[in-house]
Amino acid sequence: MTALPLAGVRVLDLTRNVAGPYAAMILGELGAEVVKVERPRRGDDTREWGPPFWGPESSIFLALNRNKRSIALDLGRREARPVLERLVERSDVLLESFRPGGLERLGYGYAWASARNPGLVYCSITPYGDRGPLRERPGYDPLMQAYAGIMSVTGEADGPPVRAGVSIVDMGTGMWAALAVTAALLQRREDGRGRRIVASLYETALAWMTYHLASYWASGRPPGRHGSGTEMIVPYQAFPTRDGHLVIAAGNDSLFARLCQELGHPEWAGEARFARNRDRVEHRAELVRLIESVTRGRGTEELAERLTRAGVPCSPIRDAAQVACDAQAAALGIFQAVSRPGVDGFRSVAMPFLLDGERPPLRHPPPRLGEHTREVLAELGFAAAEVEALVAAMGGHGGEQDQG
Numbered sequence: 001m002t003a004l005p006l007a008g009v010r011v012l013d014l015t016r017n018v019a020g021p022y023a024a025m026i027l028g029e030l031g032a033e034v035v036k037v038e039r040p041r042r043g044d045d046t047r048e049w050g051p052p053f054w055g056p057e058s059s060i061f062l063a064l065n066r067n068k069r070s071i072a073l074d075l076g077r078r079e080a081r082p083v084l085e086r087l088v089e090r091s092d093v094l095l096e097s098f099r100p101g102g103l104e105r106l107g108y109g110y111a112w113a114s115a116r117n118p119g120l121v122y123c124s125i126t127p128y129g130d131r132g133p134l135r136e137r138p139g140y141d142p143l144m145q146a147y148a149g150i151m152s153v154t155g156e157a158d159g160p161p162v163r164a165g166v167s168i169v170d171m172g173t174g175m176w177a178a179l180a181v182t183a184a185l186l187q188r189r190e191d192g193r194g195r196r197i198v199a200s201l202y203e204t205a206l207a208w209m210t211y212h213l214a215s216y217w218a219s220g221r222p223p224g225r226h227g228s229g230t231e232m233i234v235p236y237q238a239f240p241t242r243d244g245h246l247v248i249a250a251g252n253d254s255l256f257a258r259l260c261q262e263l264g265h266p267e268w269a270g271e272a273r274f275a276r277n278r279d280r281v282e283h284r285a286e287l288v289r290l291i292e293s294v295t296r297g298r299g300t301e302e303l304a305e306r307l308t309r310a311g312v313p314c315s316p317i318r319d320a321a322q323v324a325c326d327a328q329a330a331a332l333g334i335f336q337a338v339s340r341p342g343v344d345g346f347r348s349v350a351m352p353f354l355l356d357g358e359r360p361p362l363r364h365p366p367p368r369l370g371e372h373t374r375e376v377l378a379e380l381g382f383a384a385a386e387v388e389a390l391v392a393a394m395g396g397h398g399g400e401q402d403q404g
Helices: 019-029 059-064 081-092 100-106 110-116 141-147 168-191 202-208 211-219 253-262 266-270 276-281 284-295 298-308 319-325 327-332 373-379 384-393
Strands: 008-014 033-038 069-072 093-096 119-126 193-201 237-238 245-249 314-316 334-339 345-347
Touching: 008 019, 008 081, 019 033, 019 059, 019 093, 019 119, 033 081, 059 345, 069 373, 081 110, 093 168, 110 119, 119 168, 119 253, 141 168, 141 202, 168 193, 168 202, 193 202, 202 211, 202 298, 245 298, 253 266, 253 276, 253 298, 276 284, 298 314, 373 384
Parallel strands: 008 033, 008 093, 033 069, 093 119, 119 193
Antiparallel strands: 237 245, 245 314, 334 345
16 A cells, blocks of 8 residues: 555544544554553553453453554653653644543643644543533543433334444544544644644534434424434334344335335335325334334345345344454455454454555554553653663553563
8 A cells, every 4th residue: 555644643642442542543544653642550441341351452442542552651740741741742643532621730731732842733532522511521422322312312212212332422523533633734734833623522422413403403393212213214224024123224215116016015105195205204103014014024134135136225134243254344355454462363443445445454453551662762762771760660561571
């Protein structure tokens, strides 16, 4: 692959958990050199999240921290200051996810960092943003899915609200932060100035609610829960089969007519109550019952093949074990493997795009805690004796022998 877009960009990653590490990982995938600063002994919180563990490592940490180097540094100790100063001076980007004001209280806030490096792009990932009555409140993905209304539209109509099964708010915030950082780097080419970026979990959650809020503003009614379906299209959901579930997405009148034909009831498409999508939405419950009365007697794969041949979009609901061996994923090359000591058969999900026909490579496996401390300190210009003194002050995490 030719040089990656962010080759030569240096990122200082002071984040932990999910959103910030995912943002830093995206930048690393695009070619940036990422140095991850972790607390001695404990490291990133996600190193302890489990089971499941992959060998001695948390599978979540491994999933979110490839293409990075790790140094162990206690920012509360005076010995850390000269190290952080040099890191800031040589970096293009600083990512941090401390609680609001946390870095400032340690003496490492935006004013301090930008004074040392005026070209620094400084990105804070926060729970609720940097202003407003909730700016000091801590926040996590499920809290944001609740507070921003996502859980109010997730789940079955007659069941309790549920959280989406993936960390859509955390990972979405990481994506927005990485996008803002790349835009700031592009702008810096024109004027040489750094930028202050603030991203928040809450604003990401609100962004995911975009069309649900538009629906409320248009109708004055809060959208409800529709299980695997959606408020404004019918049929567009999972239907039970003899041996599982099949999602059917008949998103227009033509597709609905084809579906009716394949289900053996072409007359449904001609009924006034089902003629147009707005009619089907109004008569959702009746139509869903009719379709279920047919799908319950069909096998999932047989029905899926039949509908696919007819051009009706559909998919069986699969689990992670089935997805991991999917032929389409293999053809795309999105699952990447690299040797990682202590983790048998390590692989990871790569970035979901191609650059000139190639996928950004998995250049470095996720680091062990403090694995690169000595290496990075030497690059910063510390003498060998200084390096050993700093490593000792930080609990001995300094190189490849450190297992975290």
